[in-house]
Amino acid sequence: MQKITIKLAAFIIITSFLTACGGNQDEKIEEVTEVITATDSTNQVDYILPSPLQIAELFKSAGLTYIGDITSPKTKVETFNSKNDQKLNFGVYSADMAYCIMNNQTQESINYLNTLRLLSEKLWMTDILSSMGISTRLEANIGNEDSLTYIMADLQMQLDDYLDENGMGYTGSIIFAGAWVETMYLGSKVNESKQNDKLISRLSEQAVILNSLIKSVKQSDEENEFTELITDLENIQKHFSRFDEESSENYVMNKEEINALTTDITNLRNKIIGDKSK
Amino acid sequence: MKKTILYSVLAFVLFFSTSAIQNNNNECDIRTIKNECLRSLKPDYLYDSYKATRFLYTNAEQVMEIEAPLFKDEKYRFIFNIAGLPKDIEVKFFDKKKGAKDRKQLYSLTKEEGKNIYIFEPEVSKKIYLNYIIPRTTQQNLSGCMVSVIGYHLTTE
Numbered sequence: 010m011q012k013i014t015i016k017l018a019a020f021i022i023i024t025s026f027l028t029a030c031g032g033n034q035d036e037k038i039e040e041v042t043e044v045i046t047a048t049d050s051t052n053q054v055d056y057i058l059p060s061p062l063q064i065a066e067l068f069k070s071a072g073l074t075y076i077g078d079i080t081s082p083k084t085k086v087e088t089f090n091s092k093n094d095q096k097l098n099f100g101v102y103s104a105d106m107a108y109c110i111m112n113n114q115t116q117e118s119i120n121y122l123n124t125l126r127l128l129s130e131k132l133w134m135t136d137i138l139s140s141m142g143i144s145t146r147l148e149a150n151i152g153n154e155d156s157l158t159y160i161m162a163d164l165q166m167q168l169d170d171y172l173d174e175n176g177m178g179y180t181g182s183i184i185f186a187g188a189w190v191e192t193m194y195l196g197s198k199v200n201e202s203k204q205n206d207k208l209i210s211r212l213s214e215q216a217v218i219l220n221s222l223i224k225s226v227k228q229s230d231e232e233n234e235f236t237e238l239i240t241d242l243e244n245i246q247k248h249f250s251r252f253d254e255e256s257s258e259n260y261v262m263n264k265e266e267i268n269a270l271t272t273d274i275t276n277l278r279n280k281i282i283g284d285k286s287k
Numbered sequence: 288m289k290k291t292i293l294y295s296v297l298a299f300v301l302f303f304s305t306s307a308i309q310n311n312n313n314e315c316d317i318r319t320i321k322n323e324c325l326r327s328l329k330p331d332y333l334y335d336s337y338k339a340t341r342f343l344y345t346n347a348e349q350v351m352e353i354e355a356p357l358f359k360d361e362k363y364r365f366i367f368n369i370a371g372l373p374k375d376i377e378v379k380f381f382d383k384k385k386g387a388k389d390r391k392q393l394y395s396l397t398k399e400e401g402k403n404i405y406i407f408e409p410e411v412s413k414k415i416y417l418n419y420i421i422p423r424t425t426q427q428n429l430s431g432c433m434v435s436v437i438g439y440h441l442t443t444e
Contacts, residue, residue, distance in 0.1 A: 053349075053352070054351075054352045054353070054384075054385075055338065055340070055351065055352070055353045055354070056353070056355075057338050057353055057354070057355040057356075057417075057435075057437060058336065058356070059335055059336065059356065059358075059439075060334075060335045060336055062333075062335075063333075063335050063358075063439050066441055067358055067361070067441060070441055158333065159333070162333050162334045162335075163334075165335075165336070166334050169336060169337055170318055170321075173317060173339050174317070174318070211358075214359060217356045217357075217358075217413050217414060218356050220356070221355075221356045221414070224354075254413060254414065255383075259359075
């Protein structure tokens with residue numbers, strides 16, 4: 010019996026060592042692969058895109074007033090079935106929520122939060138919106154724009170954490186694309202209703218964001234799922250053709266340019282939300 | 288004899304458990320590292336975004352560039368936490384992208400003993416380029432991470 014125990018123990022130890030040694034060989038193979046990858050990444054470029062809240066705040070400080078019926082209809086949330094539509098419209102609704110918060114439309118903000126919650130369930134991101142008690146915080150801070158802004162910033166951070174921790178960093182640029190198009194749409198529509206030079210200046214300045222956004226979406230698009238979105242964004246980029254990234258001169262679009270941009274950004278936004286009526 | 292076998296097995300288990308723990312030492316707790324940066328936003332800056340960059344030190348120097356668009360006349364604060372670095376890297380900001388003519392260095396992180404959090408407030412508009420220069424190493428399986436939090440303070444009315 011003792012001999013069998015000794016043999017068994019010896020077998021386990023030897024087998025384990027052999028397995029362990031085999032494991033090391035695998036690791037060595039992986040190390041070589043990693044080295045190649047890392048050497049390739051010497052020219053790696055990444056992008057930091059601003060939060061939709063910052064752009065909304067920027068537009069607000071330039072005179073972005075509130076027009077109630079221009080935000081995306083909440084009822085449409087049920088119609089977004091593909092993951093890509095859901096990601097883009099998550100961005101659209103986030104921008105609408107930021108727009109409502111900036112303009113002290115607390116109940117509408119809560120309504121958009123609930124819409125985002127429905128969409129996040131479809132995207133399996135439920136925990137970011139349900140764990141923070143955002144509705145309660147929003148209700149407790151009605152009329153306090155500063156506090157509402159901090160709540161929105163917290164929400165953005167939770168989303169950033171979620172995407173990073175779940176290896177979904179690239180999803181962030183798609184969500185941001187939806188948010189950016191919606192914020193541009195809101196800015197353009199408000200400017201269309203009453204021309205505002207400060208707002209035009211801020212709309213023009215978005216050229217710098219669009220440039221990084223397109224590169225970031227292209228980088229995310231390993232499976233060519235966003236070819237159409239990239240083409241649409243590049244079409245918008247044509248309106249900023251006079252913009253020079255290297256120049257220190259102030260770039261502001263003229264009336265014709267801003268009108269043409271408004272038309273195309275409206276078409277793109279309506280395409281994203283699946284609205285052909287507006 | 289039984290005791291010898293028992294001790295051998297225990298030693299064996301202990302050896303591999305310790306190895307496993309050592310391998311995990313380089314893993315980054317991004318959320319904790321990021322949260323430590325947030326304190327430096329207060330009181331004037333609002334959270335905008337953060338970028339967590341994970342990398343493996345290799346036998347060749349690597350340069351990772353991060354492009355960040357900025358809006359004119361607004362204030363920005365970049366906060367870094369180097370707690371996730373097992374070996375120092377260079378952190379620099381430039382006004383133009385890698386390879387561009389007349390590219391100027393705007394900032395270079397100088398490490399101070401016992402300090403993990405560093406702050407840079409750029410005074411440029413349009414775009415800024417953050418570079419992580421990761422030195423070569425002969426050490427195997429050495430990984431690290433850098434976290435950069437960006438805060439903004441709108442000044443225009």
